[in-house]
Amino acid sequence: MSLGEGIRARAFPRRAARPAWIERDWALVGLAVLHVLAYCSFFVVMHLRSRSWAPGQVLDPLDGYWRWFYQTLFSEEQVMASRRSMEAAAHPFLMLASVALISVVYLLLLRLFRRAQEPPPLRVLMSLAVLASIPLFLLPNLLSGDVYSYIAFGRVAVVHGGNPFIDPPSMFAVDPIYKWVNWKQVASVYGPGWIYPSIILTILVNSFNQHVITYVLAYKLLAFAMHLVNGWLIWKILGQWKPEQQGWGTALYLLSPLALIEFVGNAHNDVLMITFILLGVLFHLRGHWYWTITAFTLAVLTKWIALPLLPLYGLALLWDAGSWRERGWKTAGSLLIFASLCISLYRPYWEGSDTLKILFDAPPQQRLINSLGDVIATEVQYAMWRYGDWP
Numbered sequence: 001m002s003l004g005e006g007i008r009a010r011a012f013p014r015r016a017a018r019p020a021w022i023e024r025d026w027a028l029v030g031l032a033v034l035h036v037l038a039y040c041s042f043f044v045v046m047h048l049r050s051r052s053w054a055p056g057q058v059l060d061p062l063d064g065y066w067r068w069f070y071q072t073l074f075s076e077e078q079v080m081a082s083r084r085s086m087e088a089a090a091h092p093f094l095m096l097a098s099v100a101l102i103s104v105v106y107l108l109l110l111r112l113f114r115r116a117q118e119p120p121p122l123r124v125l126m127s128l129a130v131l132a133s134i135p136l137f138l139l140p141n142l143l144s145g146d147v148y149s150y151i152a153f154g155r156v157a158v159v160h161g162g163n164p165f166i167d168p169p170s171m172f173a174v175d176p177i178y179k180w181v182n183w184k185q186v187a188s189v190y191g192p193g194w195i196y197p198s199i200i201l202t203i204l205v206n207s208f209n210q211h212v213i214t215y216v217l218a219y220k221l222l223a224f225a226m227h228l229v230n231g232w233l234i235w236k237i238l239g240q241w242k243p244e245q246q247g248w249g250t251a252l253y254l255l256s257p258l259a260l261i262e263f264v265g266n267a268h269n270d271v272l273m274i275t276f277i278l279l280g281v282l283f284h285l286r287g288h289w290y291w292t293i294t295a296f297t298l299a300v301l302t303k304w305i306a307l308p309l310l311p312l313y314g315l316a317l318l319w320d321a322g323s324w325r326e327r328g329w330k331t332a333g334s335l336l337i338f339a340s341l342c343i344s345l346y347r348p349y350w351e352g353s354d355t356l357k358i359l360f361d362a363p364p365q366q367r368l369i370n371s372l373g374d375v376i377a378t379e380v381q382y383a384m385w386r387y388g389d390w391p
Contacts, residue, residue: 032127041101047096061213151177167349196359240285269303276295280309318330
C-alpha cells in the first residue's frame with residue numbers, strides 16, 4: 001500500500017455493513033420512518049381531552065414536559081377543552097387526519113410486502129410493531145377506560161379478598177383505583193381466563209409499586225407481549241397452511257392500526273382471547289383436536305363472545321370423523337374438556353348461580369354500547385336537547 005492509499009484508508013474508514021433488508025429495499029426504510037411518525041402524530045392528538053374517554057396517567061407526573069407541550073404544540077385551553085366546546089371544534093378532524101395517515105402507511109407497507117419477491121423476515125415485522133408501540137405506551141389519554149376495570153377486578157381478589165365475579169368495585173370504594181373505574185357497580189363480565197392473569201399481574205405490581213401508572217403500564221406491557229405472541233402464532237399458522245402468504249398475512253395483523261391502538265394503546269384484553277384462538281388453530285393444523293378444544297375453551301373463559309367457536313369446531317370434528325364411534329368419543333372428550341376447565345377454574349370463586357348472574361345483567365347485555373346505533377341515538381338525543389325538543 002502506498003503512503004497516499006494509507007492516508008486515505010485512515011481518513012475514510014470503511015463503513016459498517018448495513019442489514020441486508022436495508023440494502024435490498026430502501027422503500028421499506030422510508031415507510032418504517034413514516035410508520036413511526038404516523039403513530040407519533042396520534043400520540044400528539046391524544047393529548048386532547050376531547051378525543052379521549054379515560055386518562056392515560058403515564059405523563060401526568062412530568063410537569064416540565066407539559067409546560068413544554070403547552071408552549072410548543074397545543075395551549076392548555078386547547079388540551080383541556082370539553083368535547084362539545086368551540087375550542088374543540090377542530091379536534092375530530094385532527095384525529096381523523098392522524099388515523100388516516102396511520103392507515104395509509106399501513107396499506108403501503110402491506111402493498112410492499114405483498115409485491116416483494118421474498119417475504120419479510122419475522123424480525124422486521126416485529127421491529128415495526130415495536131417502533132409503533134413506543135408512542136402508544138406513552139399515550140397521555142386513552143380511548144377506553146376498561147383497563148381500570150381490569151385493575152379493579154385484580155385488586156378485588158388480591159387486595160380485598162373479594163370475589164371479582166360477584167363483588168363490584170363499588171364495594172371497595174376506599175381503594176385508590178376506584179375513582180378511575182367507569183363501571184363502578186359492575187362485577188367482572190370476563191371469565192377466569194382473564195381474571196387469573198389479572199390476579200397474577202396484580203401480585204407482581206404490588207410487589208413492585210402499587211401506583212396507578214405502574215398498573216396501566218403493566219397491563220399495556222401484557223397486551224403488547226400477547227400481540228407479539230399472536231404475530232408469531234400467525235407466522236407459524238401461515239407457514240404451515242399458506243406459506244406464500246406468510247409474511248404479508250402476518251403483517252396484516254401485526255401492523256394493524258386497530259390491533260396496535262386497541263391492544264398496546266388501550267390494553268384491551270381481547271388480545272388474550274385471540275391468543276387462545278390462534279393457539280387452537282395451530283393445534284388443529286398439527287392434528288391435536290383435543291388441544292384445540294382446550295384452547296378454544298380458554299378463549300371462551302376469557303371473553304364469552306368466543307363461545308360460538310366451540311359448537312362450530314365441534315361440528316367440523318363430527319363432519320371429518322370416519323365413523324359414528326369416532327364421533328361419539330370426540331363428542332364425549334370435547335364435553336369433558338370443556339366441563340373440566342369450567343369447573344376447575346370457576347371453583348375457587350363459585351357461589352352458585354350468582355357467580356354467572358353478571359353475564360346476563362351487565363350493561364353491555366342490555367344496551368347497544370359502542371355500536372353504530374348507540375352513536376346515532378346519542379347524537380339524536382343531543383340534537384333534540386339542544387333545540388329544546390327533548391321530551
